Amino acid sequence: MRASPAAAAILGAAALLVPPPAAHAAAGATLVQLTPAAACSAAVDLVRAGATVVAPRLALYRLAPSAGRSLLARLRARGEVRLVEPDRTAGRLARLDFSDPLVPLEWWRAAVGVDTLTPPPAGRPVTIVDSGLDVSHPEFLGRPNTETLNAQEPAGIGGEHGTGVASLIAAPANGLGLVGIYPEALLRSWDAAKGAGTELATSEIVQGILAAANAGKGVINLSLGASTKDVVIEQAVYQALRAGSLVVAASGNDGDRGNPLGYPASIPHVLTVGATDRNDGVAPFSSRSRFVDLVAPGVDIPIATAIGKGFKLGDGTSYAAPLVSGAAAWVWTVRPQLDATQLFEVMRRSARDVGDPGRDDAAGFGVLDVQAALAYPAPVPDPLEPNDDVEFVRPGGLYDTSLPPLTTPTRRSTRVRARLTAAEDPRDLYRVWLPRGGRLTATASADSDVDLSLWRQGVTSVVGRGAVPYRLARAATAGTSERLTYRNAGPGRFAYLAVTFPRGVRDATYLLRVQS
Known part of the structure; x- marks a missing residue:
């Protein structure tokens, strides 16, 4: 007997999954996650309605099935709910x-x-x-x-x-x-x-x-x-x-x-x-x-x-x-x-x-x-993971882990050594500061071909054709050494610097330098 494709399971034959017909909710309870911008009163209201805290850092609450329908509607209307899903049974x-x-x-x-x-x-x-x-x-x-x-x-x-x-x-x-x-x-x-x-x-x-x-x-x-x-x-x-x-x-x-x-x-x-x-x-x-x-x-x-x-x-x-x-x-x-x-x-x-x-x-x-x-020889550390796309590095993003920006108005240059690998870590994104009327320069030196690109705020992912209108710049040449420059004509702002690799490349270790 194997794990059901519809629900999670503990994966062993000494204790096997009995597949349910669907991924059922655990006793009808609901998981509610508040947005990062939600007011403290939203959390208070949930607790008063009988919700229990599952993970404070994730702003995640478990709401009993008999409570909170009208409250959820009000919180949604105020834009304070990121997601609602049943507290599913992961398997039997x-x-x-x-x-x-x-x-x-x-x-x-x-x-x-x-x-x-x-x-x-x-x-x-x-x-x-x-x-x-x-x-x-x-x-x-x-x-x-x-x-x-x-x-x-x-x-x-x-x-x-x-x-x-x-x-x-x-x-x-x-x-x-x-x-x-x-x-x-x-x-x-x-x-x-x-x-x-x-x-x-x-x-x-x-x-x-x-x-x-x-x-x-x-x-x-x-x-x-x-x-x-x-x-x-x-x-x-x-x-x-x-x-x-x-x-x-x-x-x-x-x-x-x-x-x-x-x-x-x-x-x-x-x-x-x-x-x-x-x-x-x-x-x-x-x-x-x-x-x-x-x-x-x-x-x-x-x-x-x-x-x-x-x-x-x-x-x-x-x-x-x-x-x-x-x-x-x-x-x-x-x-x-x-x-x-x-x-x-x-x-x-x-x-x-x-x-x-x-x-x-x-x-x-x-x-x-x-x-x-x-x-086995240790590779270089990759200390800023996970930073695989915009939602990992944008403050309040879906997968935000409080990763600090590479450069800021007071720290205008830095360098970081990191790695990419197919499937497990296919791209790295960093927040960088674009000074008012100033120039950002980024260079990457790698042991394999890598690509540099710069994206403006508002992009939700750098993957796919929908991202193209948000691209501010990319390196002019391809190869193991790349240089990207961008002059910011507007006010000071943050942008996203992406390090990726082209098709056919599976691994790369790189040194990234950023100056603004």
């Missing part, structure tokens, strides 16, 4: 008992290169946003460095799926059963599954991602997904990325079911993981796409189970992703000088190539290789 889980006995050998250890390595003590945290953790399971009972960020439901049991995911990351070497990839990891769990422990609501996923990000830089594991984007989950992911965390997601289990794009796996800058079998073959169910970064073992994987507090086998990209998350935390602990953008590239580009030579949509760059990741 059913438990599947395997008749096969638990395989005592964790075959994945040799496959990812940890069978001859000694993992470090606790360092960078790994947070699972999942169905909760059974802290009374023998693998986790009394385990140090284990934190629950909210109540784990059902009380006294915790989530079946979340417990399996957690065991792959951090089951300790206690002589009882499994040993996770990073057995002494600082493990955190946010239970996003409520009710009987089998339903995930958008609001809970958002809160879990932000709780992990707010607890400090670390790795966030999302073994869940949907075939449609959810804006507020995207916003939470981008906030976490901007705060310096690495987000890892399972690619999905629809490779043999039409292979739709899955989310959050297909959100740029998310490290997306597919699943392999014992022979390094990509599992038929593993979703393929241009966003797959690497693969890890995900077939016949021994995991802990909350039911009976024992062990079982599981299949799914849900179990490949935590191997990468645990490995990433291991590498980050040993190489603390890396930032999350560097770690992202180290983990995927150090992967062991399988199948067709080079990167492909099934295996990404290849199979997780921890030993190679520990030694």
Whole structure:
């Protein structure tokens, strides 16, 4: 059984999605996001109407189904509502008992290169946003460095799926059963599954991602997904990325079911993981796409189970992703000088190539290789991500993460070194200051062909023909060294400077200099 194309799911065969006929709202509740310009009274009115705060930084509220219809109409009329959507159930889980006995050998250890390595003590945290953790399971009972960020439901049991995911990351070497990839990891769990422990609501996923990000830089594991984007989950992911965390997601289990794009796996800058079998073959169910970064073992994987507090086998990209998350935390602990953008590239580009030579949509760059990741040369940092389009850098934009402008009326020149890569980071945008009656000069020197262009305020995206009337200037020549100049005849104002690359180019590292 695979994930439904209509709703999000936890992506593993040890805890499988039971597809609902549609993406239903969780108990009819509504998510309301206010605009950045909304008056404080709008938030007060929502709370008085019974709304609860989901994410203050996102101005996101959860409104009960019986409250607020007339209030929403008034707020909309005043232009204070950015979006309204149902607080959807992200999926329902059913438990599947395997008749096969638990395989005592964790075959994945040799496959990812940890069978001859000694993992470090606790360092960078790994947070699972999942169905909760059974802290009374023998693998986790009394385990140090284990934190629950909210109540784990059902009380006294915790989530079946979340417990399996957690065991792959951090089951300790206690002589009882499994040993996770990073057995002494600082493990955190946010239970996003409520009710009987089998339903995930958008609001809970958002809160879990932000709780992990707010607890400090670390790795966030999302073994869940949907075939449609959810804006507020995207916003939470981008906030976490901007705060310096690495987000890892399972690619999905629809490779043999039409292979739709899955989310959050297909959100740029998310490290997306597919699943392999014992022979390094990509599992038929593993979703393929241009966003797959690497693969890890995900077939016949021994995991802990909350039911009976024992062990079982599981299949799914849900179990490949935590191997990468645990490995990433291991590498980050040993190489603390890396930032999350560097770690992202180290983990995927150090992967062991399988199948067709080079990167492909099934295996990404290849199979997780921890030993190679520990030694892989670090690329230059890319510290101003995410900045992929106008809505990321415009104050109050849909994906605004408070990225400061490159130049201002008081800081008229700067330089920044950054990177572009196909699918995950195809363009960079920066706000720059155009002085009254003055000139802006921008130069880019890169190791591949890049393009420079300047856009006036009012453009909503620099992609597509509709953006062309907003373009103020572009570099006169193409190549690895470009220069753009623009004289501003009007009052001082901000504009958007874009760095992109032409068709056929997949990666570029560049040095951008701006003078106004």
